[in-house]
Amino acid sequence: MTLMVVGLSHRTAALEVLERASLDPAAAASTVSAVTACPHVEEAFVLSTCNRVEVYAEVTRFHGGVAAVGEALSRRIGLPLDELGDQLYVHYEDAGVEHLFRVACGLDSMAVGEAQILGQLRSALRELHASGRGGGALDRLLQTALRVGKRAHSETSLDAAGASLVDAAIARAEAVLGPVAGRSALVVGAGAMSALAATTLARAGMGVVVANRTPERAERLAAAVGGRAAGLDALRAEVAAADVVVSCTGAVGHVLDVAVVASALLDRPHRPLLLADLALPRDVDPDVATLPGAHLVDLEGLGADLAGTAVADDLRAVRTIVTEEVAAYAASLRVADVAPTVVALRAQARHVVDTEMRRLAGRVELDDATRAEVDRAVHRIVEKLLHTPTVRVKELAEEPGGAGYAAALRALFDLEVVGGAAGAPRAGGAPLSGSVAEAVGRTP
Structure with missing residues (x-):
């Protein structure tokens, strides 16, 4: 799964379209239900303010996700998708994360630096939890965006x-x-x-x-x-x-x-x-x-x-914060994707040790103390052998393209990974942005 955002704002849409797109909590919940009914969308939340309406979603198929969100917004606004398409923008993977962090900091607001958007993000997080969809990838993304926005306002004078x-x-x-x-x-x-x-x-x-x-x-x-x-x-x-x-x-x-x-x-x-x-x-x-x-x-x-004024310095500082936080978030996702591979490798090692210890017990008669000591010795040997590669693969995963090292481990040890890490695209791939009309011609 990977992140995608489809929306419209004061930068792209006519004012009358924005007014028609405005979503109260009930309409936002209805929109989320319509979007998540699509088999390509795992979870979603809506961010709705007077200047923007955006749907963030974790999707398994790019085009299917774009179509589901676009159609839901088209029905809500009452405009055919082919007429609405050029007013909708799409951000994907790292570009979607960066967009949300910029929004959280107030860099994308009409009143640059306004902090009211943080309240909207909190509302979106509450709605996500109220719907029973909390605890997933979007929950983590929203909480990170809130932290980034608070950091921007506490470390700079962006409000001014x-x-x-x-x-x-x-x-x-x-x-x-x-x-x-x-x-x-x-x-x-x-x-x-x-x-x-x-x-x-x-x-x-x-x-x-x-x-x-x-x-x-x-x-x-x-x-x-x-x-x-x-x-x-x-x-x-x-x-x-x-x-x-x-x-x-x-x-x-x-x-x-x-x-x-x-x-x-x-x-x-x-x-x-x-x-x-x-x-x-x-x-x-x-x-x-x-x-x-x-x-x-x-x-x-x-x-x-x-x-050259303090305001310009603050804007540069906030942009730097966003860049740092996007990189850190992408690295954390890559590390999280490696974790199931490490778990699978250690589980395989434990299985091999347990199997061999049972075989040894059937061939050699050992008292309990000796058997326990042999068991501890074998486990220590395995732990020492696995320590460096598992620590190193996590370190390497923090770098762009690091998922390849986990893939190599899975291939070398013929690991069966339980979870979403085995080859699933994550933030950190080629970021995509543009309008819906442009996006439908892409194949990420």
């Missing part, structure tokens, strides 16, 4: 990364506009990153307007920062009235295109406009930067502004 991006945007605005206190800001979106932006802008003394496709969410966020709510249908007028626009909606496609911004600029001649695009994928058409009076900065530009 999102706020630092907004601070960098304000610094850009001050370079263009001068002091921002008393000026107006438009925040497009009402998610976690938008809430962080609205709060930071309000603290800087700016009047905040929140525009969102869902009026209730815009009103809640605006009320929290003492601002005003607006609908996306009034976007052009709100852009025209603002000095700073910060956009982070999670939509696929440009929320602010050249036509909207160019039209808004006509109503504010000689007044520069700073637009900060904090979204992935981008909310603001990059061509907006060519418009006179428009000053556009995106995540790449803000990241460059933060280069």
